[in-house]
Amino acid sequence: MKHLSTRFKCTALAALAVMSLASCSSSSKDNGDGFRVAYIARAQSDSFAAWLANEMKAEAGKYQDIKLDIFDGQASDDVENTQIENAVANNYDAIIVQANNNEAQLPYIQRSVDAGIVTITTNPRVDGVNGASSIDANPYDQGAIVAKVALDRIPQNAKVVVLNGPPGNFHSTNRRNAWKTEFFDKRPDVTILDENTANWNKDEAMKLMEDWSLAHPHIDAIVSMNDNMASGALEAIKGRNGFDGIQAYGVDGTPEATMLIEQGTMTATALQNAQELAKLNMKAAHDLLTGAETTVDLKVGNPLITKDNAGEYIDLYKGAGLIK
Structure with missing residues (x-):
């Protein structure tokens, strides 16, 4: 069991190696090279957040006109809020936020919307933001x-x-x-x-x-x-x-x-399926950026996992490379 736990931890950490903790340099909106999307992830110490960040990166790779930058919020309201501010200041075309604390991030997310940036809250949705889209579970x-x-x-x-x-x-x-x-x-x-x-x-x-x-x-x-x-x-x-x-x-x-x-x-x-969340988030971002949609509000399902069906999900994770 120790071996399995260690192996999973290594996979999660490797997945999060894609995260950049540095501020981005300023640039203009889409200039023909594609859309710049910032994903503010909650924390690399959270195994689900690690999985979701990895799936976001993989899903973004399917869109030739999207460049995704991933930032680690470190389970800190201050860090997340600063990262949202930086993403707004650096003129990202879209910002996706996985909030650590809904109330703490809400005014910063609203600033993103007010700046005319496509803004999505995910895992969890943040209620009370006027003009943001959301992709979440119940x-x-x-x-x-x-x-x-x-x-x-x-x-x-x-x-x-x-x-x-x-x-x-x-x-x-x-x-x-x-x-x-x-x-x-x-x-x-x-x-x-x-x-x-x-x-x-x-x-x-x-x-x-x-x-x-x-x-x-x-x-x-x-x-x-x-x-x-x-x-x-x-x-x-x-x-x-x-x-x-x-x-x-x-x-x-x-x-x-x-x-x-x-x-x-x-x-x-x-199950809170990170693959499904990532797929819906990237599609929503693309649809909103290209004008195919004006707002998106979607929820994923939550199937039960017990000993009776765990093997099915292990096969899913093996196929995704999350279990060796």
């Missing part, structure tokens, strides 16, 4: 489809821990709302031993789980708002007595999580 549905599986699998009078994404993040908030409505409200017998924010980050989740496992010698399940945090929590208790058979739930359907599910280490997740 985070409530993502959380709900996994929570409904847990209704029958988490045992009576279970004790669980909960890992949340960044405060104010549209996906984290709505996935957690789904768990409340679809699971915790229906299972009052279940006790939440501890709950905290790990910011989608695997290392932060590991640290929290290390502390929780010392404070609570028995935990029945890990409820996580994404796969990256769930896998970190599982890594923290790997091989430790008293945690055999612990259940773990996430969202994203990352290659690592899918392998963990196939092996029986993780219980369930909902």
Whole structure:
């Protein structure tokens, strides 16, 4: 398992090697050489964000008139906001933003729209921006489809821990709302031993789980708002007595999580298909830039992944080169 986890980490880091952290030099709008598109990615430490950034690069390569530059937001509102400002100042034809915190990025995204730049928010969408397009999933549905599986699998009078994404993040908030409505409200017998924010980050989740496992010698399940945090929590208790058979739930359907599910280490997740998101984002950017569309508002699906069908998704990831 350690080998698989390390191999996935290397793949994700290699995927993110395409990211440029430097500011771009100023240039004019499309001059016949094609459209310049900036993608502001949330964080290279997030395995799903790494996957999506890699797919964005691959999909952009299919358009001869698009040049895509990818920037790493480093899970920092300040960094992301500065990168959006720089992209506006450097006259990009389109800017695609994967927000770290919706409220924090909203005014900067609005400035992009107000500057006449094609602007798309994705994973998550940012509501309240006038004139922006969006490509996203429905985070409530993502959380709900996994929570409904847990209704029958988490045992009576279970004790669980909960890992949340960044405060104010549209996906984290709505996935957690789904768990409340679809699971915790229906299972009052279940006790939440501890709950905290790990910011989608695997290392932060590991640290929290290390502390929780010392404070609570028995935990029945890990409820996580994404796969990256769930896998970190599982890594923290790997091989430790008293945690055999612990259940773990996430969202994203990352290659690592899918392998963990196939092996029986993780219980369930909902796929957020980075390939589909990237395809729709690049098509939307191209359609908006060429005038084929004026606004785009699309959502991708969220199929459930369990041990019963994990093999299908592993084949998908092998075909994409994400699992060797």
